Amino acid sequence: MKTPPPAPPVALLAELTHRCVLKCPYCSNPLELERRSAELDTATWLRVIDEAAALGVLQISFSGGEPMLRPDIAALVARAVERGLYTNLITSGVGFSPEALERVAQAGLDHVQLSVQGVEDAAADHVAGHGGSAAQKRRLAAEIARLGLRLTVNAVVHRGNVDQIPALVRMAEDWGAARVEIAHVQYYGWAVANRGRLMPTRVQVDQAIADLASERARTAGRLVIDAVTPDYYASYPKPCMGGWGAQNINVTPSGRALPCHAAETIPHLVFDNVRDRPLAEIWRDSAAFNAYRGTDWMAEPCRSCERRERDFGGCRCQALLFAGNAAATDPACSLSPLHDTLLAVAQRDSAPDGGAYAYRGYARP
Amino acid sequence: MSAAPITGGDVPALPRGVRLQFNQVRGQWFLQGPERVFEPDEIAVEILKRIDGVRTVDAIARELAVEFAAPEAEIAVDVAAFVAELLAIRMLERREAGP
Ligand code: SF4
Ligand code: SF4
Numbered sequence: 001m002k003t004p005p006p007a008p009p010v011a012l013l014a015e016l017t018h019r020c021v022l023k024c025p026y027c028s029n030p031l032e033l034e035r036r037s038a039e040l041d042t043a044t045w046l047r048v049i050d051e052a053a054a055l056g057v058l059q060i061s062f063s064g065g066e067p068m069l070r071p072d073i074a075a076l077v078a079r080a081v082e083r084g085l086y087t088n089l090i091t092s093g094v095g096f097s098p099e100a101l102e103r104v105a106q107a108g109l110d111h112v113q114l115s116v117q118g119v120e121d122a123a124a125d126h127v128a129g130h131g132g133s134a135a136q137k138r139r140l141a142a143e144i145a146r147l148g149l150r151l152t153v154n155a156v157v158h159r160g161n162v163d164q165i166p167a168l169v170r171m172a173e174d175w176g177a178a179r180v181e182i183a184h185v186q187y188y189g190w191a192v193a194n195r196g197r198l199m200p201t202r203v204q205v206d207q208a209i210a211d212l213a214s215e216r217a218r219t220a221g222r223l224v225i226d227a228v229t230p231d232y233y234a235s236y237p238k239p240c241m242g243g244w245g246a247q248n249i250n251v252t253p254s255g256r257a258l259p260c261h262a263a264e265t266i267p268h269l270v271f272d273n274v275r276d277r278p279l280a281e282i283w284r285d286s287a288a289f290n291a292y293r294g295t296d297w298m299a300e301p302c303r304s305c306e307r308r309e310r311d312f313g314g315c316r317c318q319a320l321l322f323a324g325n326a327a328a329t330d331p332a333c334s335l336s337p338l339h340d341t342l343l344a345v346a347q348r349d350s351a352p353d354g355g356a357y358a359y360r361g362y363a364r365p
Numbered sequence: 366m367s368a369a370p371i372t373g374g375d376v377p378a379l380p381r382g383v384r385l386q387f388n389q390v391r392g393q394w395f396l397q398g399p400e401r402v403f404e405p406d407e408i409a410v411e412i413l414k415r416i417d418g419v420r421t422v423d424a425i426a427r428e429l430a431v432e433f434a435a436p437e438a439e440i441a442v443d444v445a446a447f448v449a450e451l452l453a454i455r456m457l458e459r460r461e462a463g464p
Contacts, residue, residue, distance in 0.1 A: 008390065008391065054390065055390070056390040086384055113399070150398075150399060152400075178380075179399050179400075222455070223455075226400065
């Protein structure tokens with residue numbers, strides 16, 4: 001039986017490099033960071049951008065690591081603009097000059113997402129593992145405003161800063177952001193290694209949810225606030241994108257095509273490389289993309305659950321982490337037999353421990 | 366960026382970072398912003414195409430009334446509501462009306 005080809009992907013996440021000046025302990029990059037020598041060259045990225053547009057991709061996010069560390073960033077943005085893609089730059093704001101951003105803006109960039117680690121410089125720099133980073137972000141924010149670029153401020157929140165949500169939103173407003181993303185840490189990779197220092201308490205999470213609601217009410221009509229929800233204390237998991245292999249392609253610095261940025265944590269998946277296969281073929285035929293497409297792969301309780309098309313059984317990576325099986329129900333779901341285990345881990349890891357962060361870097365923690 | 370209600374004299378515009386485009390591969394119009402992809406229906410596309418930072422809400426309604434042979438007053442209400450909705454989520458901005 002032949003299955004119909006999947007609908008085209010909506011977004012391409014182009015992880016141009018894993019290099020980054022900052023060392024955030026919750027970084028979504030894998031523990032084994034790819035080195036500069038393994039990175040795709042400009043010509044290959046240009047081809048990937050062409051192939052993405054031809055496939056029907058609408059948005060491209062240039063990410064990393066720090067994408068501004070690639071000398072060809074303006075050329076890549078220019079090509080994406082030329083091909084009609086909506087272009088996002090996802091940046092830490094550190095390690096490059098504001099003038100470099102001007103060249104990218106002139107190439108036609110639509111939107112900058114600037115990450116922040118907190119509202120007080122010393123505390124923020126501590127999380128980033130880099131002195132002076134908060135001040136540099138402020139300077140970049142001023143440059144973004146001067147260039148008239150659309151700005152999203154992205155704040156990853158965890159035990160150390162989750163109490164600052166109202167202050168973070170105000171800071172974003174001061175910087176002229178049109179959108180704020182409050183993203184609770186998602187636990188895979190580096191964040192798992194640091195879970196005991198990052199996990200918020202249940203009281204903190206409840207307060208964060210209340211703060212988010214009041215900030216949305218306060219800024220309604222002038223600011224869009226999106227949130228990545230904390231799922232460890234929830235009854236249902238967060239939805240896996242719009243379904244696995246349904247909307248997104250993620251290409252790593254060395255060209256591996258992933259259904260999601262954390263997919264490499266699932267050891268049995270085999271990923272194709274854009275050096276070897278056209279993007280359209282990967283999207284349609286790659287085993288990794290087909291592994292959890294649709295709902296046929298599901299077991300109970302997801303299989304017969306009425307929410308299965310809404311959350312797609314939650315996160316495959318989290319299922320693997322706790323159940324040892326990526327096809328299991330996400331243990332963040334109260335219907336999972338492992339839900340209590342997950343809750344116990346959250347409670348244990350949210351206790352104050354005073355340990356030091358295992359900072360992201362080329363040596364594993 | 367005031368929350369003042371939309372009037373017929375207001376001039377809406379697409380800000381930098383928001384794009385209305387016809388996608389050839391998908392054969393469809395899209396309105397896009399940061400982490401947002403909207404699929405406007407036929408009427409919405411006709412309104413959006415006329416949002417250029419020059420035409421007023423009234424002018425847009427007048428053109429559509431002629432084009433679709435519909436009562437202008439009714440269309441003006443719809444256009445104003447549509448513009449207000451997109452203003453609230455920063456997918457449109459308000460320009461100062463020209464001299
Ligand atoms: S059982 Fe599966 S589909 Fe149902 S809510 Fe839980 S994770 Fe979602
Ligand atoms: S598998 Fe998990 S990490 Fe990957 S996109 Fe889905 S929810 Fe996110």
